[in-house]
Amino acid sequence: MSTTTLKLSDDLKERIAIAAADAGKTPHAFMVEALAAQTALAERRRAFVDAAMTAEQEVAEYGLVYDADAVFSYLHDTLAGKRAKRPKAVKL
Known part of the structure; x- marks a missing residue:
């Protein structure tokens, strides 16, 4: 493990100590946990944006989309145990 120094305002340092x-937890453990949580959030956000960009490229390339109402009806009926007609992709 490496050591990193953070410069914190006195107010933030006190708030962290109280929250920890x-x-x-110790303030150190609290900060490590907070940094890990924010890093995971940023990674999930990046993955979400990447997936959205890929989807946008696929739609631009192939022009196929699904009607949201048809998809929701299909999911609703399927989860209710009903026989459901699978939605069809349509060209834009």
């Missing part, structure tokens, strides 16, 4: 104590 309330959570039964």
Whole structure:
């Protein structure tokens, strides 16, 4: 492991100490956990944006989309155990 130094305002340092104590953690553990959570969030956001960009490219290339109402009806009926007609892709 490597060491990283963070410069925190006195106010933030105090808030972290209080929040960490309330959570039964050391300020260090609290900050490491917070950094890990924010990093995971940023990674999920990046993956979401990448998937959206890929989908946009596929639609631009192939022009096939599904009607949202048809998809929701299909899912609703399928989850209710009903026989459901699978939606068809349509060209834009």
